[in-house]
Amino acid sequence: MTEGQSAQDVARKSRMVSVVIAGTILIWLALNVIGKMAGLPGRFALLFDFAAMAALIWALVNIYQIWRARQADKG
Numbered sequence: 001m002t003e004g005q006s007a008q009d010v011a012r013k014s015r016m017v018s019v020v021i022a023g024t025i026l027i028w029l030a031l032n033v034i035g036k037m038a039g040l041p042g043r044f045a046l047l048f049d050f051a052a053m054a055a056l057i058w059a060l061v062n063i064y065q066i067w068r069a070r071q072a073d074k075g
Contacts (some may be wrong), residue, residue, distance in 0.1 A: 010069050017062045020055055028052040 031048045 005069050007073075010066055013062060014066055017059050017066070021059050024052050024055040024059070 028048055028051075032045060035044050035048065
C-alpha cells in the first residue's frame with residue numbers, strides 16, 4: 001500500500017465507500033418517493049439529485065484512491 005496505508009486501512013475505506021453508495025441510492029429513492037407523495041415542487045427533487053450526485057462523486061474519488069493504493073502495492 002502507499003505510505004501510511006495498510007491493508008486494513010484500504011479495507012476500511014472500501015467498506016465505507018460501499019456503505020455510502022448503497023445508502024445514497026436508498027435515501028435518494030426514498031426521498032423521491034416521499035417527495036412525490038407529499039407533492040413537493042420539482043426543485044426539491046433537483047436538490048435531492050444534486051446531493052446524491054455529490055455523494056457518488058465523493059465515492060468515485062475514493063474508489064480511485066483505493067485502486068491507486070492497490071496498484072502501488074502490486075508494484
